[in-house]
Every structure is written in structure tokens, then in C-alpha cells.
Amino acid sequence: MYNIETIEGGVCAAQGFFADGVSAGLKPDGAKDVAFIYSESLCDIASVFTTNKMAAAPIRHFRRYGTFESNFIVINAKNANAMTGDAGVEDIDEVLAVASSRFEGIYNPIMSSTGVIGVRLPKERIKVGIRKFNLRVKNSNAAAAAIMTTDRFAKQIAVRITLKDGGVFHIGAIAKGAGMINPAMATMLCFITTDADCHSEAMQEALDDGVVRTFNAISVDGDTSTNDTVLLLTNRQSGCYDAAAFKEALEQVMLHLAKAMVRDGEGANKLVTFDITGARNDAEAAKAAKALSNSLLMKTALFGEDPNWGRVASTIGASGIVCDEKRLRIAFGDVCVYDKGTIHCDAATEARAAEVMRCSEFTIACDIGVGSGSFQAYGCDLGYEYVKINADYRT
Amino acid sequence: MYNIETIEGGVCAAQGFFADGVSAGLKPDGAKDVAFIYSESLCDIASVFTTNKMAAAPIRHFRRYGTFESNFIVINAKNANAMTGDAGVEDIDEVLAVASSRFEGIYNPIMSSTGVIGVRLPKERIKVGIRKFNLRVKNSNAAAAAIMTTDRFAKQIAVRITLKDGGVFHIGAIAKGAGMINPAMATMLCFITTDADCHSEAMQEALDDGVVRTFNAISVDGDTSTNDTVLLLTNRQSGCYDAAAFKEALEQVMLHLAKAMVRDGEGANKLVTFDITGARNDAEAAKAAKALSNSLLMKTALFGEDPNWGRVASTIGASGIVCDEKRLRIAFGDVCVYDKGTIHCDAATEARAAEVMRCSEFTIACDIGVGSGSFQAYGCDLGYEYVKINADYRT
Numbered sequence: 134m135y136n137i138e139t140i141e142g143g144v145c146a147a148q149g150f151f152a153d154g155v156s157a158g159l160k161p162d163g164a165k166d167v168a169f170i171y172s173e174s175l176c177d178i179a180s181v182f183t184t185n186k187m188a189a190a191p192i193r194h195f196r197r198y199g200t201f202e203s204n205f206i207v208i209n210a211k212n213a214n215a216m217t218g219d220a221g222v223e224d225i226d227e228v229l230a231v232a233s234s235r236f237e238g239i240y241n242p243i244m245s246s247t248g249v250i251g252v253r254l255p256k257e258r259i260k261v262g263i264r265k266f267n268l269r270v271k272n273s274n275a276a277a278a279a280i281m282t283t284d285r286f287a288k289q290i291a292v293r294i295t296l297k298d299g300g301v302f303h304i305g306a307i308a309k310g311a312g313m314i315n316p317a318m319a320t321m322l323c324f325i326t327t328d329a330d331c332h333s334e335a336m337q338e339a340l341d342d343g344v345v346r347t348f349n350a351i352s353v354d355g356d357t358s359t360n361d362t363v364l365l366l367t368n369r370q371s372g373c374y375d376a377a378a379f380k381e382a383l384e385q386v387m388l389h390l391a392k393a394m395v396r397d398g399e400g401a402n403k404l405v406t407f408d409i410t411g412a413r414n415d416a417e418a419a420k421a422a423k424a425l426s427n428s429l430l431m432k433t434a435l436f437g438e439d440p441n442w443g444r445v446a447s448t449i450g451a452s453g454i455v456c457d458e459k460r461l462r463i464a465f466g467d468v469c470v471y472d473k474g475t476i477h478c479d480a481a482t483e484a485r486a487a488e489v490m491r492c493s494e495f496t497i498a499c500d501i502g503v504g505s506g507s508f509q510a511y512g513c514d515l516g517y518e519y520v521k522i523n524a525d526y527r528t
Numbered sequence: 529m530y531n532i533e534t535i536e537g538g539v540c541a542a543q544g545f546f547a548d549g550v551s552a553g554l555k556p557d558g559a560k561d562v563a564f565i566y567s568e569s570l571c572d573i574a575s576v577f578t579t580n581k582m583a584a585a586p587i588r589h590f591r592r593y594g595t596f597e598s599n600f601i602v603i604n605a606k607n608a609n610a611m612t613g614d615a616g617v618e619d620i621d622e623v624l625a626v627a628s629s630r631f632e633g634i635y636n637p638i639m640s641s642t643g644v645i646g647v648r649l650p651k652e653r654i655k656v657g658i659r660k661f662n663l664r665v666k667n668s669n670a671a672a673a674a675i676m677t678t679d680r681f682a683k684q685i686a687v688r689i690t691l692k693d694g695g696v697f698h699i700g701a702i703a704k705g706a707g708m709i710n711p712a713m714a715t716m717l718c719f720i721t722t723d724a725d726c727h728s729e730a731m732q733e734a735l736d737d738g739v740v741r742t743f744n745a746i747s748v749d750g751d752t753s754t755n756d757t758v759l760l761l762t763n764r765q766s767g768c769y770d771a772a773a774f775k776e777a778l779e780q781v782m783l784h785l786a787k788a789m790v791r792d793g794e795g796a797n798k799l800v801t802f803d804i805t806g807a808r809n810d811a812e813a814a815k816a817a818k819a820l821s822n823s824l825l826m827k828t829a830l831f832g833e834d835p836n837w838g839r840v841a842s843t844i845g846a847s848g849i850v851c852d853e854k855r856l857r858i859a860f861g862d863v864c865v866y867d868k869g870t871i872h873c874d875a876a877t878e879a880r881a882a883e884v885m886r887c888s889e890f891t892i893a894c895d896i897g898v899g900s901g902s903f904q905a906y907g908c909d910l911g912y913e914y915v916k917i918n919a920d921y922r923t
Contacts, residue, residue, distance in 0.1 A: 183846075184846070185842060185845040185846045186844075186845040186846075186849075186850075186851050186852070187841050187842055187844070187845030187846075187851070187853050188845075213838075215838065215841075215842070216838060216841050216853055216866065216871070217871075218853065218854065218869045249838060250836075250838025250839070250841065250842055251837060251838040251841070251866065251871055251873065252871075252873075357846055358842060358846075359838075359841075359842045359845060429824070433915055436915065441645075442646060443608075443610065443611060443644060443645025443646040444645070446582050446610075446611050446645065446646070446754075447580060447582055447610070447645060447753060447754045449581075449582070450580040450581040450582030450583075450754060451578075451579075451580045451581075451582075451752055451753075454581075455581075456581050456582070457581070458582050458611055458613065459613065471611065471646065474613045476611070476612075476646055476647075478646065515915065516915055517912050517915055517916075520828055520831065520910065520911055520912050520915060521912075
């Protein structure tokens with residue numbers, strides 16, 4: 134047995150990790166825009182990157198290292214360093230050389246970027262930012278704020294895991310992401326640090342597995358931005374580890390951040406869980422759940438607070454999974470509106486379903502009735518504000 | 529050789545076809561809402577229906593006939609007769625029985641519906657409408673108007689095909705569809721009539737083939753409404769036929785209507801052709817073109833008239849096709865903004881690209897640079913009006 138509790142400290146909660154954000158003049162209002170994460174000892178790294186074929190320069194730069202250890206990450210907002218070719222990768226080398234020469238003991242430094250595509254990195258400004266870094270600072274707030282783009286709030290979390298034998302380790306993280314994620318492909322970045330004494334293979338496995346039910350539950354596979362990145366670093370300083378506790382705590386951290394991204398969806402006001410059960414298998418349940426969370430008609434119905442269950446049924450029918458209107462059940466919260474061919478949509482039921490939809494968080498539950506596959510995807514509404522943000526984003 | 533020219537008459541242009549629309553009180557403002565199409569002689573029918581697993585009652589009713597001839601179609605707006613179970617199919621039998629008893633020579637009557645999902649058909653009103661029909665009227669305008677839902681304008685077209693030997697036949701059609709089609713899944717209906725003397729197999733083949741480059745170029749496969757329907761009827765009265773001319777004219781008719789649907793996209797102001805060339809094959813070109821036409825970020829950039837080519841590149845990269853930023857070329861109209869690694873986005877080029885985007889119709893052309901596959905998909909912008917229409921649609 135073990136205990137997982139949420140604590141303060143974000144990405145600096147694990148022993149030996151430091152982070153901060155500074156202003157390098159990339160954001161016009163003087164806000165923080167360049168961050169670092171530093172570990173006083175070398176870390177093993179597990180990673181998940183975008184499947185986008187136009188993967189940005191930072192990802193191609195990372196991959197050049199192959200398997201490796203590192204202890205330093207620089208992250209900038211406002212510029213994605215994507216579609217910038219080999220020059221974009223060379224720009225990263227040039228920028229990171231400043232960090233290596235200014236600070237001692239920097240090893241295999243990593244860069245991560247988010248912002249506009251197709252513009253060369255503002256190297257000189259970022260270099261100025263790097264020179265401002267103080268590697269002894271533990272300011273997760275500032276780092277989380279610096280990597281924000283259209284985010285309305287900074288995203289961080291940390292947990293302490295206490296094992297039965299009294300051993301303690303920590304997992305902390307910062308993240309950014311405020312788009313509709315998919316299909317809008319706004320970039321998501323997440324940096325997770327831990328002092329757990331885990332092997333790099335176990336770490337990668339736990340990360341891959343957790344991503345499926347967290348960040349990939351807010352994004353359809355393959356339809357990702359040029360820059361999407363999740364990095365997990367361990368410096369093993371706690372000397373403690375328990376595989377089950379580590380997996381559970383890691384997934385809890387990622388689910389918290391994934392939900393925060395949906396809650397912060399551009400112009401979004403609702404966090405809706407699409408809870409699919411009874412599908413032929415988990416993969417089909419995921420297909421239906423993601424189809425619902427990505428449907429434009431569904432998103433606008435959420436915005437209009439209209440319990441339009443016909444759109445739910447139609448979206449499931451179009452998702453390509455095995456289903457049948459005679460076996461389907463649909464509920465908004467605990468209000469069942471359609472049950473295996475019977476329409477429960479008298480005025481009173483509609484009113485109760487509409488009331489559920491006026492909440493800022495609720496579940497739309499669909500039982501497909503053909504098997505035991507299940508999946509939960511997370512989505513948000515789409516309103517005028519989304520159009521405004523995205524019509525004007527570059528200008 | 530042959531000549532194809534556009535003529536008046538819509539779905540009544542071919543010999544022996546009649547159509548009209550009447551008001552049956554389904555639309556609150558007394559507008560026409562029930563239409564018929566009638567042929568004085570029996571027709572062979574080719575069909576393409578939605579792949580949605582929740583196919584509506586009219587489609588299940590049609591399929592019950594198996595292969596068959598018919599000469600009469602009733603179409604209603606405001607109610608989709610979807611998710612209504614076996615009762616929905618029985619409702620159709622009851623409604624069509626009125627037509628069969630009132631008019632002589634009705635054979636295998638067909639029904640088609642569009643509107644809200646999950647509400648039983650307002651049978652009595654539709655019966656009243658059917659009793660108002662006059663089968664000797666040729667009013668394609670009225671039929672096209674009656675089947676409109678959120679459409680801003682009625683959609684019809686007709687062409688006359690003159691063969692080298694002097695033989696003449698006609699193809700005419702009406703259609704409705706004004707949603708984003710996909711991923712919004714607003715229903716599209718299209719009824720095509722011809723007096724060409726073609727075999728039913730050739731007819732089905734020409735329809736299947738033409739749909740790929742027309743209605744399916746504004747819609748991703750599989751993600752369709754519960755009611756999507758294309759019917760092609762021939763009564764062979766012209767006694768003329770030429771396979772190549774028929775195929776070309778049929779595709780011309782369908783492309784006109786498909787483009788009209790995009791142009792009439794809910795709240796849309798722009799018709800954009802996504803012209804993909806140089807893909808590994810046509811299927812990959814279609815995948816990229818449809819990904820672009822369906823991307824929310826792309827649609828909002830069109831609305832904002834922002835030549836944000838980075839979103840184009842990212843969407844292609846995420847579409848899953850073989851591509852490489854060093855081979856890609858992107859142009860807005862004739863303004864090349866990115867060419868195989870070189871960014872042409874100085875202020876003057878951006879201004880010219882933005883000027884292209886202020887047009888109501890333009891092309892975004894992408895050469896993938898890896899093969900000879902090509903495809904054109906058609907999309908529109910997404911603005912505030914789309915959100916307004918769809919947040920309020922049921923109420």
C-alpha cells in the first residue's frame with residue numbers, strides 16, 4: 134500500500150530540481166516568456182512527441198541525441214521553431230551553447246518551443262533570457278507562466294508518494310495547452326520531474342501507458358501539433374520506488390493537467406466527460422468518445438446548453454464503431470434521455486437534462502450495449518470566443 | 529464528341545419528370561416544407577446513402593425494397609425520422625399509403641427526410657401536404673425550396689447533353705445542405721433525374737464514381753449524418769445515351785451542387801478549394817485535402833483572412849500522409865508563401881496572400897512533392913454565425 138497526496142512546488146517539488154521563468158522580450162507586454170528546468174544531478178528521460186510529420190526543430194534536435202541523459206531544459210513561448218528546416222536545429226545549438234558556457238555542469242541541454250509556425254527563432258532575445266537564469270531558484274509558478282501562450286491560467290501540480298516502508302518520492306509537473314488541442318492542434322507541452330528511483334524502461338512504459346488515458350483522451354491520435362511534447366525526467370535522488378505507486382501517481386499528475394487544458398480550452402466554459410461503456414472493446418469506446426469530444430455540432434450544442442441527444446447518437450453512428458439504435462443508452466449526468474429505442478424526452482426530462490448542461494462540469498454517458506469496452510474522453514464547448522481567438526491569433 | 533450546356537428546369541428538366549413543393553405546416557412560417565418528384569413512367573434508381581450506423585428510417589425503408597423501380601418520392605423538411613426505431617419505418621408506410629391511394633400509378637413510393645433527430649414524424653401534417661400535390665406541375669424551384677432547412681438559398685441545376693448524332697438527353701437535380709457537412713454532419717439530400725437511356729449498372733457506377741470527387745470532397749468518408757442521401761432516377765424517355773457524356777454531365781451536376789452546399793455553409797462567406805498535388809497517390813492527396821477543409825484552425829484562419837501557412841503545413845503533417853517540409857510547396861491563389869524549405873513571407877508577399885484571402889472564392893494549393901497523387905476538396909470559413917446557428921438550432 135501507498136499514499137498519494139497533492140503538495141505545493143510543481144515541477145520543483147522533487148528533490149534536486151530547480152525551475153524559473155524570465156522575460157526575454159518575446160511577449161510584447163514584458164511577461165515571462167523563457168523558462169528553464171534544471172536538475173543538480175543527471176536525469177534519465179522518457180519522452181512522447183507529436184506524430185506530426187512536420188515535427189518542429191526542437192523535436193528533431195532532441196532525437197539527434199538518441200538515448201541520453203540530461204539535466205537542463207530551456208523552453209520558450211511565442212515561437213514554435215517549426216517549418217524552419219535545418220537552420221532551425223542549428224539555431225537551437227547556438228542558443229543552448231550560451232547556457233553551456235554560462236553555467237557549469239550543463240549536460241546535453243534540451244530545448245522546447247511553442248508559438249507561431251514558420252518564423253526563425255528570435256535567438257538573441259532568448260540568449261538574453263538565458264543569461265538571466267539563476268539555476269538555484271525553485272519557482273515552478275514562474276516557469277509555468279513563462280510557457281503559456283493563449284492559456285488563461287498556468288498549469289502545474291505535484292504529488293508526494295509515501296510507501297508502506299516509509300519511503301517517499303515525488304512527481305511534479307508544469308504544462309501548457311489551451312487550444313481545442315484537437316482538431317485545432319494548439320500545442321501542448323508538459324514537463325514532469327521526479328526523484329523516484331525508477332529504471333528508464335519502466336519510466337517510458339508508465340509514460341506511454343498514462344498518455345493514452347490522459348493527454349490522448351483530449352486528442353485524437355495522429356492529429357497533433359508540430360511541437361507536442363511530454364518529457365519525464367528522473368534524477369533518482371529519493372532512492373525510493375514502487376512501480377504501482379509510480380504509475381498511479383504519474384497518471385494522476387497527467388490527468389490533472391490534461392483536464393486543466395480542456396478546462397482552459399480557448400473560449401471554453403465547460404469540461405465535459407464523454408463516458409463510453411459497453412462498446413465492443415476499449416479501442417472502439419475510445420473512437421466513439423473522441424468522436425463526441427471532437428464533433429463541432431456537439432461542441433456548439435454544449436455551448437448552447439441544448440441536450441440534443443440526436444447529435445450524440447448521430448456522432449456515435451458516424452464514428453465507425455459497432456452500434457445499434459436498439460441497444461444504445463444516452464444520459465446527460467444522471468438523466469437518461471434515450472434508452473434502447475425508447476425516447477425519454479418529455480418536457481420535464483428535457484428540462485432536467487438542460488439543467489445538467491448548465492453546470493461547468495458534467496458527464497455525457499453512452500452505453501453502446503454490445504460489449505464491455507470503455508473509455509473516457511474529455512471535451513469542452515465551442516463558442517464565439519474560440520472563433521475570436523483563432524481568427525485573430527497571428528495578428 | 530458531345531456538348532453539355534446548363535439549362536433551366538432543375539429536377540423537371542428531363543422528359544416526363546414533375547416536381548413541386550407545398551406547405552404542410554412543418555415550418556412555423558408557413559413556408560413550403562413537403563416536396564414530391566414524380567415520373568410518368570417507371571424509373572431505375574441508383575443510390576448512395578450515409579454510412580452512419582444510425583441510418584434514419586427513410587433509408588431503412590428504402591433498403592427494404594431491395595432492387596426496384598419507382599416513380600415517386602416524397603421529401604419533408606424539419607424532421608429527420610431518425611432514431612425512431614421500427615415505428616419510424618411504419619410511419620413512412622402510413623404516410624406513403626395516402627399518396628398511393630390518392631394518385632394513380634404510384635409504384636414503390638420512396639420517402640426522404642431531413643431535420644431534427646429523435647422525434648416521430650408529424651404524419652398527419654405530411655398527409656395533408658401530400659393531398660395538396662398536383663402531379664402535373666413542373667416546379668423545381670418550389671421543390672428545392674421545400675427541402676431547405678438552414679439553407680440560405682435553394683439549390684438546383686439542369687444540363688442538356690447533345691450527342692454528335694443529334695441525340696439529346698437531360699440531367700437535372702435539386703439538393704439541400706448548408707451545414708459544415710463534415711464534421712458537423714448536417715444532412716445533405718440530392719435528387720437527380722435523367723431521361724438518358726442508361727443501364728442501371730452504368731448509372732450506379734457513374735454515381736459512385738462521381739460522388740468521390742463531389743459530395744465526398746466536401747465530407748470525410750464515414751462521418752456523415754443519419755440521413756444523407758443521393759438518388760439518381762432515370763425513366764429513359766430520351767432513348768439516347770453516351771457513357772462518357774453521361775458521366776461527365778452527371779459529375780458536373782453534382783459538383784455544382786456540392787460547391788453550392790459549401791458556399792451555403794452555415795455562416796460561411798468563402799468557398800475555398802484545397803488543391804493537393806504531388807502526393808504519394810490520390811488517396812493520400814484526398815486525406816490531406818480533407819484534413820485541411822475540416823481543420824478548425826484552418827477554418828478560423830479563413831474567417832480571419834490570415835494567410836497562416838504554418839497551420840496549412842501543420843495540418844498536412846498531422847494528416848498521416850507521407851510528406852516532408854523540404855519538399856512541400858504552399859500557395860494562396862498564385863502567391864507562393866513556402867517553397868521546399870524557403871519561407872516567402874516578407875511583408876509584401878503576406879499582403880498579397882492576404883488579398884487573395886479577402887476574395888469570396890480562392891484556392892490554397894499544396895504540392896507535397898513526393899509523387900503524382902492529386903485531389904481537390906472544398907471548404908469554407910467558420911465564423912461567429914456558425915456558432916450562433918448551431919448553438920440555437922433546436923430551439
